Amino acid sequence: MVIAMYKKYVDVITMVDKHGEVKPLAIQWDEIKRYPIERVVDIRWAASPVGGSGLRFTCQIAGHERILFYERNRWFIESLQP
Amino acid sequence: MDNRRVVLHCDINHCYAQIEEMKVPELRKVPMAVGGHETTRHGIILAKNDLAKEYHIKTGDSLREAYAKCPQLVVIPPNYDEYLYYSEKVKDIYRKYTDRVESFGLDEAWIDVSASSKIYGSGEAIAREIKKKVYEQLGLTISVGVSFNKVFAKLGSDMIKPDGLVVIDEENYQRLVWPLPVEELIYIGRATKRKLNEFGIKTIGDLAVFRADLIESRMGKVGLMIHEFANGIDDKSVAFTGYQDEAKSVGNGITTIRDMHSLKDVELVFRVLAESVASRLREMGVQGQVVTIGLRDNELHGLSRQRKLAEPTCLADEILAMAMQLTREHYSFILPLRSISLTMSDLQKPSAVEQLSFFTDHGKIKQRVLDETVDAIRSRYGFTKIKRCSMLLDDELTNFNPKADHIIFPVSFL
Numbered sequence: 001m002v003i004a005m006y007k008k009y010v011d012v013i014t015m016v017d018k019h020g021e022v023k024p025l026a027i028q029w030d031e032i033k034r035y036p037i038e039r040v041v042d043i044r045w046a047a048s049p050v051g052g053s054g055l056r057f058t059c060q061i062a063g064h065e066r067i068l069f070y071e072r073n074r075w076f077i078e079s080l081q082p
Numbered sequence: 083m084d085n086r087r088v089v090l091h092c093d094i095n096h097c098y099a100q101i102e103e104m105k106v107p108e109l110r111k112v113p114m115a116v117g118g119h120e121t122t123r124h125g126i127i128l129a130k131n132d133l134a135k136e137y138h139i140k141t142g143d144s145l146r147e148a149y150a151k152c153p154q155l156v157v158i159p160p161n162y163d164e165y166l167y168y169s170e171k172v173k174d175i176y177r178k179y180t181d182r183v184e185s186f187g188l189d190e191a192w193i194d195v196s197a198s199s200k201i202y203g204s205g206e207a208i209a210r211e212i213k214k215k216v217y218e219q220l221g222l223t224i225s226v227g228v229s230f231n232k233v234f235a236k237l238g239s240d241m242i243k244p245d246g247l248v249v250i251d252e253e254n255y256q257r258l259v260w261p262l263p264v265e266e267l268i269y270i271g272r273a274t275k276r277k278l279n280e281f282g283i284k285t286i287g288d289l290a291v292f293r294a295d296l297i298e299s300r301m302g303k304v305g306l307m308i309h310e311f312a313n314g315i316d317d318k319s320v321a322f323t324g325y326q327d328e329a330k331s332v333g334n335g336i337t338t339i340r341d342m343h344s345l346k347d348v349e350l351v352f353r354v355l356a357e358s359v360a361s362r363l364r365e366m367g368v369q370g371q372v373v374t375i376g377l378r379d380n381e382l383h384g385l386s387r388q389r390k391l392a393e394p395t396c397l398a399d400e401i402l403a404m405a406m407q408l409t410r411e412h413y414s415f416i417l418p419l420r421s422i423s424l425t426m427s428d429l430q431k432p433s434a435v436e437q438l439s440f441f442t443d444h445g446k447i448k449q450r451v452l453d454e455t456v457d458a459i460r461s462r463y464g465f466t467k468i469k470r471c472s473m474l475l476d477d478e479l480t481n482f483n484p485k486a487d488h489i490i491f492p493v494s495f496l
Contacts, residue, residue: 047221051107053168072167 007050008079012068024057024068024075035061037068050078088205089320090193091227091235092212094172095244097189098129101168102158104221113137114156117145128160132244168220175215179208184321190239192232194320205229206249213247231316234259236268255314260287267311274308277301286312332370334358334484335423341380342419342479345410350472350479352405353398355424357470358484360398361457363426369394370426373404379417387412394430397449401426 011028027035039060046069047053054071067078094100098116103109115130125145137152148155169188176183179202182194195208202208205228216224225246227238237259238248250258264286265275277300283289289297290312297305310316334355342348352375363370374388387408395401405424413419459468465483473480 045219047104047217047219049107052105053220 004080005050006079006082007048007052007076008082009074009076012075022070024059024070027061027068027075027077037061038063041065048076048078050076052076087194087196087230088199088208089229089232089235090195090205090209090212091229091232091239092172092176092191092193093225093239093243094169094189095223095225096129096131097169098160098165099131099134100129100222100244101165102161103131104168105164109156109158112156113139113152113154114158115139115148116160117148117157118159127157168222171220172216172222172224175212175219179212181322182320190236192235192320206247209247209249213245229255231314232318232320233268233311233316234314237262237266240266252314256287259312259314260285260290262286264289264312267308269304269308269311274301274304329366330429331374331425331427332359332362332366332429333374333423333425335376335421336482336484337421339478342422344415345406347476347479348409348419348422349402349406350476351422352402352409352424353470353472354480354482355422355484356398356402356405357453357456359424359426360396360401360453361460363396363429364454364457366429367431368429369396369432370401371395371428371430372426373401373408374425374427375405375408376421376423376425377409377413377419378421380420381417382420383417385412388427390428394428394432396432396453397446398453399449 012024013026013028013034015023015025017023023040024037026037029035037059040057041060042056042058044056045053046056048056048067048069052069052071054069057068057070059066059068069076069078099114102114102116110131111133113131113134113136115127115134117127118125127139127141127143127145127148129141130139134148134152134155137155139148139151139155143151145157148157165188173183173185173191176191176193180193180195180198182192184192186192193212195202195205198208199205202211209226209228213224213226216222223245225239225241225243227235227241227246227248227250229235229238229250230252234250234255238250239246241248241258248258262285264270264278264283265272267286267289270278278289281292281297281300283292289309292309294306294309297309301308336351336355338351342351359370371394372388372390374386376384376386378384389404389408391400391404401424456468
């Protein structure tokens with residue numbers, strides 16, 4: 001079964017370490033909801049099936065694995081909802 | 083020691099269109115082209131996807147022609163900044179394999195992997211790996227030609243599109259390359275093709291077996307060179323990464339929003355172009371001595387004229403004066419002009435002491451200080467913050483910034 005996926009740009013809170021590496025800390029969903037990123041499992045350059053390419057962060061959020069992309073200067077997730 | 087060369091030529095398939103598709107995959111399902119805005123009249127197709135190709139839409143078609151062929155065509159205005167970014171990312175992948183990566187325009191590059199084969203395997207294996215990485219990491223397909231010289235590598239990358247991989251070696255080049263029409267060979271344009279056809283040369287194979295001395299007597303050194311190309315003799319090396327040829331000329335051109343009907347109109351536009359060219363010359367620390375103008379009327383007939391100045395210059399006023407003199411002498415405005423261009427060549431580094439001419443105007447130094455001051459204000463506060471009063475006469479014609487707006491230049495081989 002093919003699940004339709006959408007490209008959804010999101011606000012992300014990040015940390016830039018002293019070597020210049022960017023690390024996502026949490027997704028700020030709206031004014032209230034914030035989802036902390038528990039763990040970054042994998043980082044690599046990749047193209048996304050929902051379009052676009054960039055640095056792909058495989059993250060663990062609320063116990064689930066989610067894909068977060070850093071595309072040039074902004075972030076998107078592969079979302080089940082548009 | 084095996085000293086055969088292994089050269090790859092990589093070509094991002096219809097680059098602009100493919101980058102747009104990569105960003106928005108839905109565009110793959112509709113006929114789509116990247117093209118300029120109709121309103122500013124840069125209305126031509128720059129790239130198209132495979133579905134648009136089925137409607138016989140060609141690069142260079144006007145938007146009107148394209149819509150006539152395919153009314154439902156989706157046209158996207160170009161995002162040069164994005165194309166530069168992603169094509170550089172692709173080249174970053176090439177650069178992991180060798181320090182010899184020579185760009186040929188935005189979307190093409192030669193890669194010399196002769197010295198990398200011990201680590202990464204044969205040319206074909208490296209080509210496969212590069213294709214895989216570009217697809218996985220950036221979502222783009224490229225066509226690659228693998229050969230023992232640059233000319234055949236380029237031919238190889240042109241053979242299968244999209245997503246091709248062709249190996250042309252000493253054993254198979256006669257079979258693969260020779261049946262191709264002669265104009266497929268790099269450096270053979272329309273005029274050369276016509277000359278060759280007069281000899282009865284139709285294919286690259288015809289050219290390869292033709293008598294070299296006859297071709298040379300008719301076409302000179304270039305003839306000899308393309309004869310060698312056809313025979314797989316091409317020892318030009320792939321330049322190191324970052325190597326840039328010294329510029330031989332500096333030029334800018336513009337298609338204006340409305341046609342130019344008089345010398346007055348042309349002068350306004352040439353003024354903007356001259357300032358841009360002069361500013362770029364100063365940035366490079368050189369002066370130019372030959373002024374070339376290009377004029378194109380609204381039926382797209384073009385003419386080009388050039389003349390040498392008495393002394394090299396980097397001053398907008400002097401460049402403008404010569405451009406206007408040439409225009410006055412060579413154009414009568416029977417048809418209005420649609421686009422004009424201005425180029426400075428014969429570039430030279432100024433000597434430490436400037437030789438002032440005894441009989442001519444000595445306001446040069448003052449003018450130069452003035453021009454440099456305008457440059458400084460523009461670089462600090464923005465291009466539009468200071469301009470000539472004449473620019474206000476016709477905002478439509480002069481409201482453009484040639485220096486910043488045109489960052490992608492065509493390149494030439496050799």
